Amino acid sequence: MKGDTLRADFLVLGSGIAGLRAALGLARHGRVLVVTKDQPTESNTGYAQGGVAVALGPDDDAGLHLQDTLAAGAGLVSEAAARVLVEEGPERIRELASWGTRFDREEGRFHFTREGAHSRNRVLHALGDATGWEMVRSLLERARVTENVSVRSFACSSDLVLDAGRVVGCRFLEEDGSETTVLGRATLLATGGAGQVFAETTNPPVATGDGVAMALRAGAVLLDMEFVQFHPTALAVAGAPRFLVSEAVRGEGAHLRNGAGERFTEELAPRDQVARAIFRENGAGRGPVTLDLRHLDPERVRSRFPRIHATCLRYGVDVSRDPVPVTPAAHYVMGGVATDLHGRTTLPGLYAAGEAAGTGVHGANRLASNSLLEGLVFGARAAEAMVADGPEARVGPDVPPASGTPQAAAGRRQEIQRRAWDGLGLERDAGGLRGLIAFLEEVRRTAPSPPADREAAEERNLADVAWSMAVSALFREESRGGHFRGDFPRADDRFLGHTLLEGGRPRLGDVGAPVPERAPC
Numbered sequence: 001m002k003g004d005t006l007r008a009d010f011l012v013l014g015s016g017i018a019g020l021r022a023a024l025g026l027a028r029h030g031r032v033l034v035v036t037k038d039q040p041t042e043s044n045t046g047y048a049q050g051g052v053a054v055a056l057g058p059d060d061d062a063g064l065h066l067q068d069t070l071a072a073g074a075g076l077v078s079e080a081a082a083r084v085l086v087e088e089g090p091e092r093i094r095e096l097a098s099w100g101t102r103f104d105r106e107e108g109r110f111h112f113t114r115e116g117a118h119s120r121n122r123v124l125h126a127l128g129d130a131t132g133w134e135m136v137r138s139l140l141e142r143a144r145v146t147e148n149v150s151v152r153s154f155a156c157s158s159d160l161v162l163d164a165g166r167v168v169g170c171r172f173l174e175e176d177g178s179e180t181t182v183l184g185r186a187t188l189l190a191t192g193g194a195g196q197v198f199a200e201t202t203n204p205p206v207a208t209g210d211g212v213a214m215a216l217r218a219g220a221v222l223l224d225m226e227f228v229q230f231h232p233t234a235l236a237v238a239g240a241p242r243f244l245v246s247e248a249v250r251g252e253g254a255h256l257r258n259g260a261g262e263r264f265t266e267e268l269a270p271r272d273q274v275a276r277a278i279f280r281e282n283g284a285g286r287g288p289v290t291l292d293l294r295h296l297d298p299e300r301v302r303s304r305f306p307r308i309h310a311t312c313l314r315y316g317v318d319v320s321r322d323p324v325p326v327t328p329a330a331h332y333v334m335g336g337v338a339t340d341l342h343g344r345t346t347l348p349g350l351y352a353a354g355e356a357a358g359t360g361v362h363g364a365n366r367l368a369s370n371s372l373l374e375g376l377v378f379g380a381r382a383a384e385a386m387v388a389d390g391p392e393a394r395v396g397p398d399v400p401p402a403s404g405t406p407q408a409a410a411g412r413r414q415e416i417q418r419r420a421w422d423g424l425g426l427e428r429d430a431g432g433l434r435g436l437i438a439f440l441e442e443v444r445r446t447a448p449s450p451p452a453d454r455e456a457a458e459e460r461n462l463a464d465v466a467w468s469m470a471v472s473a474l475f476r477e478e479s480r481g482g483h484f485r486g487d488f489p490r491a492d493d494r495f496l497g498h499t500l501l502e503g504g505r506p507r508l509g510d511v512g513a514p515v516p517e518r519a520p521c
């Protein structure tokens, strides 16, 4: 069903930290429409607990934060992007505090905690363990009172609109299944992560990688899609969602124990190492692995982690008194739509920021709590580029509706998720990846297109994103960071570069300058 065509100067897809920060930056320069597919608060950002890494502590500086970011990224961090992150991060955080985000303080000063692979107490948090929720709350409140910004909820973007190679807007599906087209001079993908590709994930249902899938179908280059971070400790209670038990819990001294009650890994080692150690304990039948906080002061546990305490209690686990059963789960996608340092993708008119973007800032493995900061810093930068590139850009033409009869979902979501967990999870090999790619190619051939509703759009996107991950993972015949190949268990410096997926084919790009030139207009 064809609906309206709307016009805005700037179109922002997604209301997480990257989209909202960008929208606030754009508001002084034109009308901004933020389109989001659920309630505006529903996003990975809204679930972020531990905090945001920022070099603002008395014994810290941007150089130390940079060193830790480079070390976690296993040789693949784009240093220029990481410098931008750590150097601009403090200003973005002070700005957010001045806009009303209630970061936790002790004696009036910001309070910082430690997380894995950080050399300093650098992780700033809010309302104990509800940091992301508080950040979104304050950004949304500011957006509501900012002239020129409007937020349209429960509208799921389905495909980008192109005119002569330039992105001029986006189609989206309303809740009643009608299609609306929004045209604008610049479009930002801030659609977040893709944890829902996997059967086990900490991500909420909205995280289906829609922006990455739309960009892939439109011909944009993707970067490093094989690098997925599996969080070591999601709550493993049958029938319960894989609720994240933050790394900050281990930062406060919790221990990991196997079924025999033994500690078996260094709790604050990089996430991929801890996640695989747990996966192996479980696989070897020495599980189930538990997180043990019983030696910590129960009052402190309850006050420091109120949300974790309350949520686990709902599923029958009192974290201050019971060992907490945990499992690894897909958590964060390091790769995304390839962008330069200003959010520009390889398609004119199209920008990306936050988890949907691939700047190379995380390399092969993200340093804990660097992603909220990424959303703020690169959301602000993308907004600046959208304004700077804008004046000569045309607002798009009238466009016909998507061709073809809208199709319902084929009901393959769970099959995609299960097969991706098996073939593309913590340990991969060529046989499993080839089987998965063959399956996904068949799913993609018959995917609902154009999709009739959000469910159909997400099913198609999950297949596209899983395919891009599997093809990139098959290409990288080594193990590095979040990508572990059982058949190539060691790092191999012949692969010391970013994976660029271009025209459906992977190739190796430069570590330092990952993003290829834009396609000509």
Ligand SMILES: Cc1cc2nc3c(=O)[nH]c(=O)nc-3n(C[C@H](O)[C@H](O)[C@H](O)COP(=O)(O)OP(=O)(O)OC[C@H]3O[C@@H](n4cnc5c(N)ncnc54)[C@H](O)[C@@H]3O)c2cc1C
Residues within 6 Å of the ligand: 013, 014, 015, 016, 017, 018, 019, 035, 036, 037, 038, 040, 042, 043, 044, 045, 046, 047, 048, 049, 050, 051, 052, 053, 131, 132, 155, 156, 157, 158, 190, 191, 192, 193, 202, 203, 204, 206, 207, 208, 210, 211, 244, 331, 332, 353, 354, 355, 356, 368, 369, 370, 371, 372, 373, 375
């Ligand atoms: C449980 C959990 C805990 C975390 N803890 C931390 C932490 O402590 N520190 C840290 O730094 N990082 C943490 N992360 C990661 C971090 O939250 C995310 O990487 C970051 O918030 C991503 O922000 P974003 O703005 O890019 O995307 P998101 O916050 O995911 O926002 C994406 C937005 O796009 C919308 N959207 C998606 N598809 C469409 C579509 N087709 N049409 C319209 N709208 C769409 C979504 O509804 C959502 O509003 C955590 C993640 C999870 C899941």
